[in-house]
Amino acid sequence: MPRPTRESYGDQKPPFSYIALTAMAIWSSPERMLPLSEIYRFITDRFPYYRRNTQRWQNSLRHNLSFNDCFVKVPRRPDRPGKGAYWTLHPQAFDMFENGSLLRRRKRFKLHKGEKDSLNAELAALASFNRAFMARQAGGTPGTAMSGGSMFVTPGAMCSRPSPDLIDGPDTAALLPSGTRPRRAFTIDALLEPEPRSSSPCSPPPPPLQPHYPMPLPAPYILAAQRYHAELLAGLQQSCLPPLWTWRDTSQFSHYTLNS
DNA sequence: CGATGTTTAGTTAACC
């Protein structure tokens, strides 16, 4: 039986699960993360089947995003306002498909409670940073308002303190690779300081993590926000972690695979 | 208000 090509799917339902479709969409984007609307667009652009009954499959897709730990909701950067968050893949979920084939999933990806708590704390800190950022910017008092940053937690404190009910292995409380987790306090002031030069233990850094920001002369706040966001994403999508999703044959969407 | 996100629950199919 011949391999199905992108075209041959036509109005037929593609053999991919929603998880696979979503992973495709996310990993085909330059920054490895997309808002919901862009995930929709990726799917409808490539698979005509999903141009019908959008209510049904989009509900299922949203359900999958929320239900599965393999998808991580990253708050929008404050300089990119809009509706909804960005969605990315959890680094530990990269190998959830057998042999990298998106046609077959190895097992359900589930985070332990400690890992989940840790990640949520990290993301909550980011959201908090964003809110403070906006408030501060609205206040128009650069460098003074909200100084001290007592409302923020340091990443170290956040990630190294296991919850009482956490008994798992050594890395359960440290979701993000320790080398790339943000090293400074999650405060605007700290982030406004010049970037400390440190060589990443993993090389080279993936290009998508340094997107260009189409902004006219970013203010220091914007720079701080960008830096913060980049650090978090660098942790989430570490270059040490293997492979990137790709497709071997760009004309055949049936064969998304992992680089090896 | 509509898009987005969360949660629960029922059905189906594949697998051991």
Added chain:
DNA sequence: GGTTAACTAAACATCG
């Protein structure tokens, strides 16, 4: 037959 993953439906909350 039990377990698991995928799919679907639906209720509900939140947010811009």
